[in-house]
Amino acid sequence: MRFAKSGDDDFIQQINHHKFHGFVHSTFNRTLNIQCLDSGDLYTIACKGIDNAPNTLIIDLEDFEEADIRVNDLVSSDHSVLSITNKMSITIEGIKNWTCILPEYPSVADVLEMNLSTMKQYIKLHGNNSRIERAFKSGNPFDDEMSRMLHERTQLLVSELQNKRMATAIIHAASLIGLGPGLTPAGDDFLVGLFTVFNIENHQYFSHHSFCEEVVLHAKALTNDISYMALAKAAAGQVRETIIDLMEALFRGSEEELICSLRRVLAIGSTSGTDIALGIIAGLEMNM
Template sequence: MIQAHVLSGDAGFLKRIRSGVFSGSVHSLFDRTINLHCREKEELFTIACVELDNGPNTLVTDRKRFQDLGIAVGDPVFVRDGELFIGQALALSWQQAKRWECKLPAYPVTDQKLRANVAVMKEYVAAHGKPGGLKKASSPVNAFEAEVSSLLGARTSQLYQSLALGRWSEACELAIGLVGLGPGLTPSGDDYLAGLFSVYHLPNAPCCLPYPFFEKFARETGQRTNEISYMMIKKAAVGHVRESIVSLLQAAIEGTAEEVIRSLDKVLSIGSSSGTDMTMGLISGVELQLETGGNVCLSKS
């Protein structure tokens, strides 16, 4: 049995295991993450290696990797004697773990700095973002990749226009149509939406969406993508996103150009093109706030 320590974690996840109310099984295993299915809550929770950032339903440990530990999909997960056991291979202690909560920064009273920083982000993504998802590759691997990239561009553009016009019912259908579209464990359409939604949940954001938008979105997308990606967009739909996205929003709102680029580099390093796709969604969200901030983004339809 390997012993490891939780360094930090989602406050709700820590509260759950501290109360002893957590049991389930290993859902999936990767080099840097272990996903757990929680029987009590019917949600996925994640055990992450030390290199990853905090996030919803996530515990960050002092482990560098999780491969070759003897853990298998379906292994039981349970709390006992102050430790979280994953099969018969790994025991996690959490007594010294730091609590993390997703606290999005407030939208600024004046937007000059935000406008300038969004311009910095767009230029940086154009130069350093990873292609293959929303950012078109200069030389697509094949015709299918080129078609998917074009489809992503068209659908995100349609969604942007619907949101700009305040047609939330139409926009919700378009957002649902993006789910599951694109390459990756978390498809590009899902990543884009996670970034977009984070902006709409900023406290004091001038442009908002009604509760039924997110309620319908969460209700109708569960079968359109894989469980891991669904958990990401389900949480984003209530304003819960990973720490690196929060830090990027904070830098965009009040930081210098250098601080924005440092935060942006961390997001762009996520996955293959996931970080780039999230950033493009976040940029779209900010631009919508800047363009339509004087109006309430609610549809009459």
């Protein structure tokens, strides 16, 4: 029996009420993704040290290397226990409930302006070579063209949003979905960051956060299941804990607190964290 240490409140409620039925969608060294048979949504079981996130349970395990859990293994809940066939049982008794709550936009933006400038400089020095920030010339024609498209399309999207041309902004945003290599493509990651900002109360684009939902309507057929779920959740203002911490540090934190939070975001994936951070910067600069 494994013990869940913390988890998303909605996921916990499903397990508590014996309503979760699904199968293993994908397996990685420190995470498992489970697809719910009822909704089709993905849920994640993550090892300790990984941050809280929507649809996620954190359990007391270092990794899944010896668990022998495989794609299509059946998953169900009964009496506060989530079971993966006969290979693993996870109890949620004593679990710490987690809920994503984004901070409000500050009424005075002095701290934000300083922190945003610091964040941009830090990313220039320590970011993970995002193709979004500028077009690279690697010598590989395919990579160079993808880099050019990412840079160009994000710039077009930001321009349309700044001019409140939402219909064409949706078209440009959709053109980013699935663009870039990796499990969560760079274009998707940028949009996750942008969607986060659009769901911040008192941000001038909060009234346009339905834009995010419109973009997600295009996403299902354009990217993979895991990246789609990240986009769908971010469109509803649901993002992982490290991103929430970064937003709080940007709005009200010291430079030291900002850098600490930013480092954790930049550590997500190979370039995903940097691309998410650039989406956050783009969204915040629209308000300034």
